[in-house]
Amino acid sequence: MKLASRIFFAYLLVSVICFSYPVSRFVRDVRMFFLESVEDALADHATLLANTVGTQMEANRFNAEDLYLAFDKTYSRPLAAQIYHFTKTGVDLRVYIADTSGKIIFDSQSRANIGADYSKWRDVYRTLDGKYGTRSTRKNPNDSTSSVLYVAAPILVHGKTAGVLTVAKPTTSINAFMEKEKPRILKLWYVSTGLAILLSFLVSLWLTHPIKRLTRYANDVRDGKRAGLPPMGRSELRDMGLALENMREALEGKKYVEQYVHTLTHEIKSPLSAIRGAAELLDEQMPAEKRSRFLSNIRTEANRIQDLVDRMLKLSELEAQKTLQNVEEVQLNSLINSVLESKGPILSCKGLRVTCEMDRDVVVQGDPFLLHQAISNIIQNSIDFSHCGGTIGISARIDEGMLLLGVEDEGPGIPDYCRDKVFDRFFSQPRPDTGKKSTGLGLNFVREVAVLHGGGIRLENLCGKGLHAVMTLPM
Structure with missing residues (x-):
């Protein structure tokens, strides 16, 4: 696996884990927060109602029928309370009263429960023992959303416990709220995860980009290309570079x-x-x-x-140059005319004719002096190997963003045995008319100039007789 992929997946894994745990914990904590809020309100209600009932019992004015009448009217009364994103349509509060033995003497939701024994329920027996009585019980044991919260308070008559009043409320409103909020929470989690993926990708690119540049530089050096050390900023990678x-x-x-x-x-x-x-x-x-x-x-x-x-x-x-020192716009047509003008006496002496096929407005970016020297060496090479009265053809065309400058002659071409040596330093072939050799540095110089400009040079034998030299330069 590539380093960029390892960094990406490692950062993504850490981000997802760090996001997933807080989100899941937040969902649990939100539910617990609402349960605590509901229980707090129920404790207030239970205490208030227990004190009200206790006061009535002390004055011998407690009447269960009055309570039934109040609750019946409350349950039957229409309600449309918009509580943020939740609409409340009815009262679901339940109140029941048990005596000191745990027997039900009042139940706001069902008269049939009167006389039922609730002494075993946690809210009743703990309150009778002088402790805080509360419980959560499911109506359907297999349904976690059917839980009902029960909070009890003691009924005090003349300072003594005369019974227990319990206020109960189902968690349906809490469940409804959580169902509405869960998509929003999940949406937030999805967005956060998406941002984590994007940031993981960008971080992996940011961390590996200098390494890729350094690898590209090493490969260029291995391939013999003229390459300078890429900028690395101030880091350990710069020191390594x-x-x-x-x-x-x-x-x-x-x-x-x-x-x-x-x-x-x-x-x-x-x-x-x-x-x-x-x-x-x-x-x-x-x-x-x-x-x-x-x-x-x-x-x-x-x-x-x-x-x-x-x-x-x-x-x-x-x-010794890693990059071009003097880069200008060079008019190729003017440059070649200047080279041919300097070669005029030699061309006249051998009776050579020169033909040019190129556009007048071809412009390249490069060092004018080095390009002049390189083109001069190529044309001089064609002159040296051309027979008297021959023709030298110069052409220029653009192919896929590269300038192809060609020079053709009618000389003997390159023997097969020296095809791989023509660009070596000091390698030279005898001239046909004199039998003498040159310094063997001309074509090597041309190759160095072409590579320094981001191009190259190749020599091809023509069908029949002659040599075609092609120097490529980026536009």
Whole structure:
């Protein structure tokens, strides 16, 4: 499982658990709160009615029929009380009175209960014992919503307990309220859970995004792409990224120095041998014409070494860049015309013709100097391998947001054995007309420029004869 998925599910699990427990506890606590409120009111009613009945008994004025008449009128009276979201349509309060033996002497809901023995009920026997008497009893043992609350108070006559008065109220109103509130509570829970899922997703993205950028950077380095360390903010990931960057630079620096010294030594060995051989021959007596030719060879080889060193310096400077330093809008048409103008004498000398097929308004973002050098190297390569009187074709087209700059010549193309080496440093093929090799850094320089711009370079043999070089650049 990916790290982002682990973070997402872990955060989601914690959030759901943290939401579920408070919501379920809240539902239970709300119900308990309403039961406590109802019991508190019933205790007040029971005490008030018990004192009223006790006062009447002390004055010998207690009459159960008067109570029945009052309750009958109360039960039959229409009621439409809007209590918040609940509509109360009738009085469901029950009152019964038991004597000191627990026998019922009054029941507001049923005269048939008179004489019934309630001495075993908790509300009655605890009150007769001088304790707080209350109970909750289901009308239907299998139905939790049929509970009825009973709260009792002692009837005192001349300071002595003369009986028990109990006030009872069913929990139907509480159940109705809870049924109406439960969807609202569940809706709140669903919304909270949905927000938890969204926040879990966003948090997982936020935590793993720097890791993905660092992984992408490591993959780019592995693939040989020119990549800079992405911004990491101030965190442990930034420290890890800097450590990776430092390690990469150290490894690349060591490898680069080894390759640089090896290849430079190999390439300089040949012109140095020629210079040394010519210098040894100059110690001998020889005609002036021959001496002049040896001196010319020494200057030629010295210039070759100088050119090699200059190109190596430019290439090493280019390879040290992780990103473009100078980015401008470059008019491709003007850039190519400038390159061709600089190559004019060489093209005229070999009698080469150049054709161009491109739009005038093609614009790319890049370093004008580096692009000029890269295109110049590609065209120079085509000139070197073209036969006298041949044609060089230059084209440009846009495909899926990428500029494809093509240069075609009518030269011999690339032999199969060196297809994988043409972009290697110091690799060069003999020119058809002179048999000489170049420094072997031109195409390597072109590839570095293209990669630095986010593009690439490829060489393809044409059907028949010739080479097609294609440099891709992002628009």
